[in-house]
Amino acid sequence: KQEVTQIPAALSVPEGENLVLNCSFTDSAIYNLQWFRQDPGKGLTSLLLIQSSQREQTSGRLNASLDKSSGRSTLYIAASQPGDSATYLCAVFNTGGFKTIFGAGTRLFVKA
Amino acid sequence: DGGITQSPKYLFRKEGQNVTLSCEQNLNHDAMYWYRQDPGQGLRLIYYSQIVNDFQKGDIAEGYSVSREKKESFPLTVTSAQKNPTAFYLCASSFTGTTEAFFGQGTRLTVV
Numbered sequence: 527k528q529e530v531t532q533i534p535a536a537l538s539v540p541e542g543e544n545l546v547l548n549c550s551f552t553d554s555a556i557y558n559l560q561w562f563r564q565d566p567g568k569g570l571t572s573l574l575l576i577q578s579s580q581r582e583q584t585s586g587r588l589n590a591s592l593d594k595s596s597g598r599s600t601l602y603i604a605a606s607q608p609g610d611s612a613t614y615l616c617a618v619f620n621t622g623g624f625k626t627i628f629g630a631g632t633r634l635f636v637k638a
Numbered sequence: 639d640g641g642i643t644q645s646p647k648y649l650f651r652k653e654g655q656n657v658t659l660s661c662e663q664n665l666n667h668d669a670m671y672w673y674r675q676d677p678g679q680g681l682r683l684i685y686y687s688q689i690v691n692d693f694q695k696g697d698i699a700e701g702y703s704v705s706r707e708k709k710e711s712f713p714l715t716v717t718s719a720q721k722n723p724t725a726f727y728l729c730a731s732s733f734t735g736t737t738e739a740f741f742g743q744g745t746r747l748t749v750v
Contacts, residue, residue: 530680557736569644569728570741615680619736625696626671626739628680 528553528620532629539606540637547601547632549616554594557619561590561601564613564631573601573614578621606636641665644729644742650750651716651723659714659745661729669734670712674698675726675744684727687712688734716747724749 529552539545549559558577562570574583574590576599582591589602599616615631642663651657663670669688673681683696687706701720706712712731716723726746732739 560739562741567726567744567746569642569743570730572738572740575738617681617739625683628673628682630678630680 528556528618528627530616530618530627530629532614532616532632534632535630536633536635538635538637541606541608543606543636544602544604545606545634547603547614547634549599549601549629551597551599551618551627553620554597555621556594557621559590559592559599560617560619560626561588561599562615562617564615566613570615603634606634608636608638610634611636642729642731642740642742644727644745646745647743649745649747651747652750654718656715656717657747659716659727659729659747661712661714661742662710663712663731663740663742664710665731665740666709667731667733667740668709669732670706671730671732671739672696672702672704672712672714673728673730675728681728684714723747 531550560575561573564570576583576592587604592599613631613633617626617628619626645660671686672684682698685704687693703715728744729742730739
């Protein structure tokens, strides 16, 4: 059974710092991995989608990497800003089944 | 504007009452999903639909029902059989099950 873990559960950093959020999964038979952002009381906003054949994806200050063999993905945020404060969730889509498994998220707070 | 619209944003249910949450998308997506989010937990899949007039149970379907009569619409009914319905409900859609998923803004359901 696929399990997705995000550590740490919460993170507080000063503005301008570069940071890395971690996502690990137990079953490497994934089709893709997606990173989302969620603001309090809101829906999820898609940030980056990495297909299983890819190693990384970049969008602006965000870079996501995927190492399927070790069951890990990282989301790198460069030059963090207070507006980056949100919960970040990763989700994996398993092959062999129509299901996306979500992590519980990392709550990020960027201090001005 | 293309996107996914959930309504209402807030919903209150009395004991023993059925309520229906609306989800509409104009992205021409074939697949639609309903998730439940509880504090500190990842999203859990309630139901999903890959095509019109077809839907499948997710991990926590008991006490819920859905229909998919139109490609654009995937309403969720929370029945009186759902004993703990207070949660944040999220609807999502994608072209297929393996492509990027997009989410609505959510409906917060509270039992009073």
